[in-house]
Amino acid sequence: MNEININRQGRREARDEIAVIVPVYMGAEVLRELSARLVATLQSITSDFSIVLVDDRAPDNAWPIIAELCTGDPRIKGIQLSRNFGQHYALTAGIDYADARWYVVMDCDLQDAPEDIPRLYAKVLEGFDMAIATRRKEGHGVIKRIGSRLFYTTFSMLAGFDMDWTIGNFRIFSSQIAAGFRDMREQMRCLPASFSIMGFEATEVEIPHHPRTYGESSYTLKKLVKLGSTMVLAHSQIPLRLVMVSGFVIAAVAMLAGLGIAIAHVYGFVQVPGYTSLIVAIIAIGGVQIFMTGVVGIYVGKCLDEAKRRPLYFVRDLRNLTLSRNRNENADFLQQR
Template identity: 45%
Template sequence: MQAHPLISVVIPVYRAENMLDELYRRLCAALETVSPQFEIVLVEDCGPDRSWDVIERLAAADPRVVGLQFSRNFGQHYGITAGLDHCRGDWVVVMDCDLQDAPEEIPRLYHKAQEGFDVVLALRGQRQDPLLKRATSWLYYRLFSYLADIEIDGDSGNFRIMSRTVVRNFTRMREQLRFFGGHVQWMGFPTTGIEVQHAQRMEGTSSYTFAKLWKLAMDTIIAYSDKPLRMAARLGLTMATGALLFGTYLLLRSWFQGSPIPGWSSLIVSLYFLGGLIIGILGILGVYLGKAFDETKKRPLYIVRRATPNTSVDPDCALPGGH
């Protein structure tokens, strides 16, 4: 095993076969300006290409490259979790593999952290993403911040540097629903941000479809907030109060003016509306109950199928009580 690294770079990898060599070259050039003692942790999320073969080749040529491969596709945030479980650096950088996060910005993040911050976010001043993706991302972060009562900067992604203290505490959180940025923000360590260059993807398109983004949004909101339940309760109470007041009005009207025959249309519309509202609220309760059921299973967060020889894999690190 190589000497204890000053900086570890954790990168979840998915469909990046043609980008990894360039990513490795640029990372080495950038990290060498800070310290020759670094490691690059590449977590391959069982993609459909030959990314793992490239990782094995890089690790064989350079012991500072550490590779893990999942047994199946677990997802980006689980890849980050696995990388943080196995990295050893005093400072840890998390970034994406598509080279939209520029490795050349890592020295700036590191030097900013030396001013007394445990977390330094890379803020994308001018995002090089399609308009629709920027709009949906902004909407998601606004909605998440409102429902979870955790303020997340929509200009920041996963790209950031963190101290070993932050990483150590992150690895203690083993809930099934993973949201890297929310976990780090929730801990509350001294945080700042610097504006960095955000580049176009080197090739291909994002693997996040609208359906995947929607599922991620719902899962993270449910994981961090019970506000939808409280909003449903308030809605029910408001409607009950409105129905009571309207019922009182009808009763008083019947006493003083007589009671006309009510229309069937309004009655049927009201029944369908209330029925749909009740079913919707029960659905919200069911989703929360299902997620609680998932947590009680205590399954590992991920399963490592293969690792490069220079990796020490603890089989218990992914368990709820591990690390």
């Protein structure tokens, strides 16, 4: 039986057992198959479920298909963002609007198979707050796997906590975790990192990562580097500590070098004073100082972004949904549409 909640207008509403959040970017051609497989799978678990498709405004214009699916099945919900905000902002919007005991987040490209959801659901019923899907080697090429391993190893070193390269976004988690995530309104978003910070009881379930049958991954090298730098800046002060240590080391080396030069002059080892080494040293130290100042400046800029407290996303349209828990500035307009 569904849990009963009271919404903002005072009406009694039933909470779903499971809500599946799917950010949609360049996935228009797989949406019908994805939705059909999700419905078939979730019906084998419970009749109380919802599927939230979040349109992140890709060039393939998936919204008409999402609207059509919502019209055909009220359990399918649609959120159209005002522009492309990014995967983790789309996931944030879906979690804000959904209301369930258990939440599933997954990609739209069918590399995360809907048929694996029952295994994740069965695992959390053993007493865990979250069950995370870990990938086997299938699904990605050798180069992609090596790149992912290097990316997450470097990130773990800089961020100060471990991130497993075999783990993506595909997971199921409790309403407690969802509520905690809703309270985390940082501008720099990374769902796995945010969940890691919370510290709830989590377990892993190994599943196959299926080959992509439609299109190509939207995560280019540039986007991966941007995501990695965002996660490091959002969750770690290690870069600032490295800057501090580097400054101390350079200062110590400079002092030792100065002492050595002074001793060399006293004993007459330096016959001709050189200016080339002096100029090189000045340029090198100046470059390091500019780099250090830039790192600090990035952190200051991110602090300014957080201080503005702007909404994380804007919603243009909704299907089969009411207002979210975190009310947007354009909510009144949406309520009138």
